[in-house]
Amino acid sequence: MNEIINIAINILLDPFIQTILKIVVIIFMFVMPLATVLTLMERKWSAMIQDRVGPNRANLPFADNFRGRGALHIAADALKSIFKEDFIPRGADRFLFTIAPYFGFAAALSVFAIVPFAAPIGDFTFQITDVKPGLLYIFAITSLGVYGSVLAGASSNSKFALLGGTRASAQMLSYEVFIGISLLGIFMVYESTQISVIVDGQNTYWFGNLIPKWGIFTQPVAFVLFFVAMIAETKRAPFDAPEGESEIVAGYFLEYSGMRFGAFMLAEYIAIVGVSVLMVTLFLGGYHIPWLHLWESAPQALVTILQILKFTLLSVFFCWLQLQIRWTIPKFRFDQTMALGWKKMLPVAMANVLVTAIIILLAN
Amino acid sequence: MIAIEYLPILILIGLGVVFATIFTLAGILIGPKRRGQNKEMPFESGLPSDGLVGQRYDVKFYMTALIFLIFDVEIVFLYPWAVKFREMGWFGFAEVLIFMVLLLFGLAYAWKKGALEWE
Numbered sequence: 001m002n003e004i005i006n007i008a009i010n011i012l013l014d015p016f017i018q019t020i021l022k023i024v025v026i027i028f029m030f031v032m033p034l035a036t037v038l039t040l041m042e043r044k045w046s047a048m049i050q051d052r053v054g055p056n057r058a059n060l061p062f063a064d065n066f067r068g069r070g071a072l073h074i075a076a077d078a079l080k081s082i083f084k085e086d087f088i089p090r091g092a093d094r095f096l097f098t099i100a101p102y103f104g105f106a107a108a109l110s111v112f113a114i115v116p117f118a119a120p121i122g123d124f125t126f127q128i129t130d131v132k133p134g135l136l137y138i139f140a141i142t143s144l145g146v147y148g149s150v151l152a153g154a155s156s157n158s159k160f161a162l163l164g165g166t167r168a169s170a171q172m173l174s175y176e177v178f179i180g181i182s183l184l185g186i187f188m189v190y191e192s193t194q195i196s197v198i199v200d201g202q203n204t205y206w207f208g209n210l211i212p213k214w215g216i217f218t219q220p221v222a223f224v225l226f227f228v229a230m231i232a233e234t235k236r237a238p239f240d241a242p243e244g245e246s247e248i249v250a251g252y253f254l255e256y257s258g259m260r261f262g263a264f265m266l267a268e269y270i271a272i273v274g275v276s277v278l279m280v281t282l283f284l285g286g287y288h289i290p291w292l293h294l295w296e297s298a299p300q301a302l303v304t305i306l307q308i309l310k311f312t313l314l315s316v317f318f319c320w321l322q323l324q325i326r327w328t329i330p331k332f333r334f335d336q337t338m339a340l341g342w343k344k345m346l347p348v349a350m351a352n353v354l355v356t357a358i359i360i361l362l363a364n
Numbered sequence: 365m366i367a368i369e370y371l372p373i374l375i376l377i378g379l380g381v382v383f384a385t386i387f388t389l390a391g392i393l394i395g396p397k398r399r400g401q402n403k404e405m406p407f408e409s410g411l412p413s414d415g416l417v418g419q420r421y422d423v424k425f426y427m428t429a430l431i432f433l434i435f436d437v438e439i440v441f442l443y444p445w446a447v448k449f450r451e452m453g454w455f456g457f458a459e460v461l462i463f464m465v466l467l468l469f470g471l472a473y474a475w476k477k478g479a480l481e482w483e
Contacts, residue, residue, distance in 0.1 A: 019372045027379065086391030090404040098388060106380030113373045129372040136443065137373070158406035162421075170425050173432040180439040187446040254407055259391035263384055335482030338428070342480045346435070346471065350464060353442070357449060357457050364450060 022128050026112055030312070035269040038319055040074050042269075045320075046327045077262075084258035089157055092255065096155035101260055103148030104267035110141050111274035114195050118287045118307040121300060126287070126308070127196070134194040135187075138278070139180060142233060146172045148267070149235070149242065153252035164251025167334055168235060168242035174341045175232040175239075181349040182225035185356045186282055189218045199286035203293075212290040215283035221352040223283045225345055230275045232337065234268060237326040241334035276318035280311060287311045427479040431471075438467050 011017055040055070047054025058072035059065040066072075088097055114134060116127035131137055146169060153165015187193055190201035204213045216223045232239040243251040253264045280286060287307040292298065332340065445452065445460050452459075474480060 015368075016371075020375070023372060023375060023379070027376075082390050082394050083396075084391070085395045085398065086388075087399075087403070089406050091406070101387065102381055102384040105384040106377045109380040109383075110373055110376045113376050128376070129369055131369050131373070156406070160407065166421055166425050170428040174428060177432060177435045177439065180436070181442075184439070184442055184446045187443065188449060191447055191450065193443065193447060249407065257391075258395050259387045263387040266387075338482050339480065342431070342471075343475070347468075350468070353446075354461065354464070357460070360450065361454060361457060 018124070019128060022126075026117065026128060027109065030117075031109070031112055031270060031273055034273050034316070034319065035266060036074055036078075038269045038272060038323070039077065039265065040070065041320075042323050042326075043073070044070060045323050049327045081259050081262040086258040086260060089255045091157035093155040093157075096151045097255075100148050100152035100155060101256070101263040101267065103144055103151065105148075105263060105270075107141050107145035107148065108267045108270040108274055111138060111271075111278065114138070115277045115281055116196060116199055116287060117311050118304045121304065125196075126304075130194065130196045132194055134192070134198070135183060135282075136193055139176070142172075142179070143176060145233075145271075146176075149252045152256065152264075156252075156255040158255050160248040160250075161252050161254045163248050164242045164254065168252050171235065171239065171242055171334075171337055172233055174338060175229045178225060178229040178341055178345045178349055179233065181346070181353065182222045182229060183282070184349075184353045185219040185222040186215055188353070188356050188360060189213075189215075195281060199281060199288065202285040203288040205290075209291060209294065212285060212288070214285045214290075219283070219352070219356070221348065225349050225352070226282070227275075227279060229341075229345065230278065231322060231325065232341070234271045234275060234322075236268070236272070236322065238329045238331045239337050240331055241337055272319055272322050273315065275322065276315040277311075279318045280314040284314055424479075424482060427474075431474055431479060434467070434470060438463075 012021075044054045054070060055073040056067055056070040058070065058076040059067045060072065088094055113128045114131060114137060116125065116130075118126040120126065149168035149172065150165050153161045153163075153168060156162070156165075186198065190198045192198060192201075198215075202212065202214050205211060206213060206217075211217060235242050243253075248254070253261060256264060287310065289303075289306055289310050292303065292306070441463065442460065445456060449456050449460075
């Protein structure tokens with residue numbers, strides 16, 4: 001019996017096995033559930049804002065017509081899209097049409113590779129991998145996401161889809177620039193692009209123990225710019241000109257049906273979760289709970305649980321905030337989207353970098 | 365050593381590919397297949413599709429791509445400075461200031477020429 005336990009412990013200590021376990025836990029127990037619940041939350045929340053009931057019809061006939069306040073719609077939606085006809089329009093480039101959803105999915109998922117969920121215990125980190133380039137890796141990955149929309153738009157042989165694809169390419173490329181420039185301030189304050197260094201840098205305080213040096217306090221302008229740019233990067237309202245429901249129907253993924261359409265939708269919701277965890281990690285102290293270090297006798301396990309709890313709650317808050325923004329702010333026209341980016345956000349972001357540099361150099 | 369650090373990222377990308385493959389195959393294998401001339405037409409709000417898709421489109425998109433290239437390269441130059449600028453002090457700051465002002469002239473020029481207008 002002891003031997004079996006020993007073998008099990010040895011297996012668990014293997015770094016590779018640990019990595020696989022972390023991926024399974026983070027993706028299948030945090031990201032995917034949150035993303036699927038968000039698909040329903042979005043519909044329910046929009047219904048509440050618009051004074052409707054929202055989805056509540058799906059029921060279990062064999063269990064007393066159990067409805068669960070619409071919760072069954074998650075399963076109903078998935079089943080429905082699986083049993084819908086999957087078709088490719090005539091004249092479409094079948095290969096590009098097929099691989100387009102892959103880019104969105106892979107890009108959305110790989111953001112979570114470098115996000116820490118709690119403080120490391122000894123050698124064990126609550127982070128899948130802590131690559132040195134850190135955020136530069138995130139930039140590279142978000143750039144990959146552009147291919148998904150562009151290929152989907154260009155391969156569909158549909159004018160609406162092509163319009164959506166070109167708009168998506170211009171919008172996502174532009175806002176990538178603003179994401180990059182707005183985060184320069186964060187790099188300057190915490191002197192690194194590595195996620196673990198940035199998160200630990202947010203665990204220090206101003207004026208003794210008064211104000212934690214969170215990104216939102218050290219870089220308030222970057223906080224707003226980065227959040228806006230990330231919402232534009234996910235192509236959701238108010239920046240939804242590439243999808244433009246009222247003019248080009250669904251934009252770049254107009255010709256997708258059935259489960260392939262589902263793949264685009266799920267990738268979008270995973271991207272929402274990705275934006276949320278990045279916001280928490282970069283601007284709200286990551287997993288660090290402010291002033292917790294004052295309680296010196298805190299048991300390690302409790303601290304870890306509290307950290308995971310804080311991280312999760314704040315992530316859910318940012319997911320909710322994105323839903324709220326989508327359903328309260330009227331959408332921008334495409335020219336307004338581009339003007340906001342190049343004419344307002346770019347100068348402000350560059351000024352933010354210079355002001356940050358001057359303040360830090362003066363303080364030294 | 366580097367390879368081990370980056371392996372999980374490859375696994376995650378692989379996971380994304382597996383997900384997308386399952387989604388694609390599920391639709392192809394389980395869904396019904398009923399083809400029809402009208403159904404295979406590209407969707408244009410119910411009107412018959414007219415003309416070709418591969419038409420010319422607005423030159424603005426190329427302009428945006430060009431400006432994007434300029435500024436993305438700029439940011440790439442700024443990253444090393446942003447991480448190490450405390451050690452470089454005011455001298456490094458002055459250098460970056462000159463660099464940024466030059467680029468802002470570029471932005472002002474593009475702005476004045478109307479490359480940022482979407483009318």
